[in-house]
Amino acid sequence: MKKTVAIIGSGKIGRGYLADLFSAAGYHITFIDISTDLVDKLNSRGQYTLFITGKAETKKRIIKDYEAYSIERDFTTIIEKLSIVDMVCVALYPNALPSVANQIVETIKRCIEISRKNPLNFIFFVNKALTARRVKEMVEKQLHTETEINYYKDNIGIVEALTLRGGVNPTPKMLKEDPLCVSSSEGTVIPVGDEFVGPKPDMEFIQFTDRVEGRLAEKVWCGNMLHCTIASIGWSKGYKYTVECANDPYIQNIADQAYNEASFGIGKEFNFNTEEIKEGKNKYWNFFMKSNVLDDVEHVSADPLRKLSRDDRYIGPALLCLKYNKLPYFLARGAAYLFLFENEKDPSALKLQSSVKSNGIEQTIWDVCDLSPNIKEEQMLHQLILAHYKEIAFRK
Template sequence: CDIPISGVRAVHGKDVAHVAEELAACEVACTAVGAGALPHVAPAIAAGLLLRYSREAPPLNILVCENLHEAGKVLRDLVARHLPADRRDDILTRAGFPQAVVSRMVPIQPAVPPEPLMIRVEAYKRLPIDASAIVGRLPDIVGVEPVTNFAAHEARKLFTHNCGHATLGYLGWEQGYTYGYEALASPVVRPILDAVLSETGEALIRRFGFDRSEHEAHVADLLERFANVELGDTCFRLARDPIRKLGPQDRLVGAARLCEETGVEPAAVVQVIAAALRFDSPDDHSAVELQKRIREEGLSLVLRTVCGLEPGENLTRMVEDAYRKRG
């Protein structure tokens, strides 16, 4: 349904003085600009914090809603560079940079929306944030959930949501599906997805102590959201950039490592890693580069340099076997 949002004003991000004035007067701030843009907004944030300090305003919390590991620390360090050295520490003690786990999915927007500012999103509205990074008082905001075990929620997003999406992307692409929801309904893909989420779920419960019933409900809700046809998420989008997604700490190899460390065999996760290694869309630069490296360097070297999988490791042998079987 359409929900009009009123009481909105806009300030150009490059107008540092105007942004600083807004930050000096607000109760809470947040960023959702993309990790690559954080260096560009840091100067305005620093100017706003300096202004608040000079006016003896209350502490300000800046919710960092970016898909970046330790995004709160990254932004804090960037802002610190733009603060005067003699007041830097005092100013930073009055600013919080709580990182958020952003899980709301946004469908592909129409090229020409009916209204210039219209945006379509799913109904999901939970936003866990790092409670330990809050300074002073944070206003009550619907959906914002300060959590004490933030690392656990961050890991669950990566190894449940992101890992699940990657599974739909790579296996769906392999099976010739266009959309993630089509792959979800596939009698080939769905059993592997269920096995993947079972493996990572068990590993997360063992590592972080999630309540089993709560985690199972979380996964069931996530699968229901994955099935949303309105999102229009393509297997290509879910699979693109395989070199990054196959990184040692990322959603696939990182999930397999967590399984190993907690005594869970990552048999299904390994199948997805193998499918990712064979993702060969000519429309994705990363996929083209990955296939070129496998051809020229060999699978063993790629597993070592891209995935951090050393020759002779049990996980390496599992991936190599799964890769060959998919050829």
């Protein structure tokens, strides 16, 4: 019988990176999404185009052999499906994690009812440090009976993964060819942690990696921080694509120094050596400066409230720097540029600017970054971001 994977979150990563590798490995896919409109379109079309841009060319793949369900409309069916698939992948933003934890709990109950014997692993593709750990905590809080707790311990894996491929907004030409299309960079590997329950998956593209929590923190707090810094400064300079920003010398200087600070803190906290840090930095710069995949500055700076929150790409590594006695000067500058990201199409940016207007920038920094005025290091970080903000805003 054909193996099946459920993919919760049918956006750029779910329908791009994940659907590409699982469908090539012969899996039937069950897409799950909050957008009933997207689900209906996926089902009525029965296929969509995946554009994969590599160094030399853009290839096309048609993805079919899937079904799609809407969280809003088909919840019971979704739990039924989750309780019988071979594996589940989750490609969502962090604010959707409580809803996934709830689906895991309901799936556990259903697996017990149908006496499912084989383990079920949920693999997470989320740009947020410690995602798997957070989801485990959410799930464990909702399991009450001994049967549920034992079933969870013996049969359910909650696994961290690294999302190595990018998913970008399709070009108008791609959309004209197929309005349901997805555009992705290339790649054949999914690095995962070793929290799998039961036999380890034997697909070639699943590669086990050590220190996965540290590697995810490194990806988001160094790689995505670098990406966001080039994008938000690029936005202030009027660039459209991140590749333009990454080749601007002023932006390069700030982003590179912010990277050095972030990698210092992360190296100390998660035991990465200098060679590993250098290798990571070269890899990111190479990708951002030379990529043929055109990533919009708007996409990379999107949702500043999330990106400026305490455990995300600026404040997370900045607090680590302070913990190890380094001043996060350039991280604070990157954060200040993001505080100035004004984009009326982005609801989070609108909310941020409205807070600056009504509460002032000083209070907004305390609130958005969730820093405490009573802790010396946090007070210093607040001062740094504020000083950069005032200087950049004045020059604007």
